[in-house]
């Protein structure tokens with residue numbers, strides 16, 4: 530490796546840079562062997578100026594959407610999980626935003642007619658959506674295949690053939706530090722910080738007592754909920770569940786709570802608030818995610834399994850009502866010897882939310 534290439538970003542670093550670019554509204558270039566190079570711009574952060582610059586290139590432009598969003602818009606998704614909606618000539622920023630963001634779907638239901646592309650490949654579109662989702666933006670992106678044109682200078686360029694399999698793998702988490710933090714519910718607690726090597730959010734583990742590594746440990750996989758955990762929101766049951774889990778660990782003298790920074794079931798706080806705004810319009814928690822173009826649950830529970838293993842745990846008594854968590858742990862090689870029910874925090878504001886989870890996501894009552 531020469532000095533120059535040693536300083537160059539590798540694939541993981543280039544993808545992290547691309548996430549930052551997309552969040553700032555800067556286009557990135559995806560280049561695949563079969564498809565050639567394409568310019569990608571996140572719909573959420575697209576500016577008038579960059580849309581005009583795209584249109585000035587006089588190339589065919591697609592708005593890549595997930596199959597979920599396309600279904601809401603009644604657009605044909607020829608690629609199954611994604612749709613390539615053709616950008617009509619002269620379409621403005623409000624056209625792009627209206628397709629990407631369901632906020633005004635009810636007020637302005639007529640978005641079409643929408644023409645979706647059938648011919649050509651969709652690998653770069655699929656990768657573009659993975660990238661904008663991982664940047665916690667709305668899952669919608671303009672994709673401009675460049676043909677023979679050279680990409681504009683100064684843009685982050687990603688090797689699409691290498692990036693697609695790379696992004697489906699979990700970035701390794703490294704244990705950064707741990708220290709004692711006595712908690713109201715569990716005085717003998719220690720907070721461990723884990724950092725993924727792809728530049729994404731850190732995740733935490735709260736270890737209560739000194740649990741025996743050879744026995745199943747009382748464990749809770751808790752997903753970040755700013756509104757519930759910190760603000761005391763009555764719209765979900767997260768805050769009471771967090772406290773009850775720590776209290777049970779404190780009472781038993783041992784346990785481990787994994788705090789996964791996957792706000793809003795993995796869609797980020799801004800998108801969760803978009804989902805809440807749709808719930809204000811009458812949609813339930815699952816429908817709201819789908820209208821936004823997300824799956825019901827976009828979390829990656831491999832994170833929890835990796836932290837447990839890193840701390841030396843192979844078996845858990847899992848505090849949860851969610852059967853998917855049990856299945857995901859087992860699938861990742863963590864033995865779930867018991868399910869410990871965690872029923873706290875029902876309010877008149879979240880009764881419908883809890884009932885929807887029971888009905889649509891199979892939560893145990």
Ligand SMILES: Nc1nc2c(ncn2[C@@H]2O[C@H](COP(=O)(O)OP(=O)(O)OP(=O)(O)O)[C@@H](O)[C@H]2O)c(=O)[nH]1
Nearest residue numbers: 751752753754765791792793794804814849850851
């Ligand atoms: N997208 C979205 N996320 C929500 C909504 N309400 C709560 N959340 C998020 O859902 C997650 C709650 O996760 P958990 O406490 O692990 O709940 P669970 O998967 O139902 O499982 P258990 O609590 O273990 O039974 C948190 O990340 C919240 O931010 C909502 O209406 N929409």
Ligand SMILES: [Zn+2]
Nearest residue numbers: 754757765767
């Ligand atoms: Zn919550």
